[in-house]
Amino acid sequence: MRLFLKFIVVGFLNTVISYILFIAFLSILNYQASYTLSYCLSIGISYLLNTKIVFNVNRSIKSFLRFPLVYLVQYIFGFIILYLLNQYTKIENHIGILIVIFLSIPLTFILSRVVLLKKIQ
Template sequence: MTVRGQLVRFALVGAVNTGTYYGLYLLFSRWLPYVAAHVAAFLLSMVGSFFLTSRFTYRTRPTWRKFLLFPLTNAANFVVTTAGVYLLVSVAGLDSHWAPLPAAALAVPVTFLLSRTIMLGPENRGGRDSLQEPVGAK
């Protein structure tokens, strides 16, 4: 399992997660106020993202520990994109309509590394948590 492959799968999961969030948001906004629809869609899409990230991106077993730590990836994304937008607009003079795009691009490696650390953390040392067969297994 290469880091490049993980990064590609991470990006694909991100795209699926964004689509899932938006679809759920549109669905829930029919019956809920928009903030409640946003929160419900965000939480549900984050749960789906956790399982996709665990199984598809890193090919590791989901655990409660990883599930509870996974929201940190969203928090890191928020911090990096918020700081990025501020710096790009206030310091670099970039138009505020465009600033979120490079800020989001800057957040991808940070979020990827954090999610990789959570998903392939201490319990995976020695490959015990991997869904792939151990080396030499037939």
């Protein structure tokens, strides 16, 4: 449980950064491009924070190259949810992204743990 709490705190910090980037990009780009760009930038931040603070593992080229796979799955999940919210509800994009973030937390934790620790503890 302590590991999950660290993940939540680090994820919150990374989410705030990602959300700020999304909102900034939204002023000049459409929601799809804004989501994609802010998402890609947050992957690097997440890798640094998760390897050091959450999972306390050594960084390596191998883990660095595997880590984006977690976020590829999360990206596809989030893109679909954001699309559905945009197309079928009246929820605005700046709120929709918060729903996406909330829904993706458990998925991201499990996948990150598997990738960085190579096993489920």
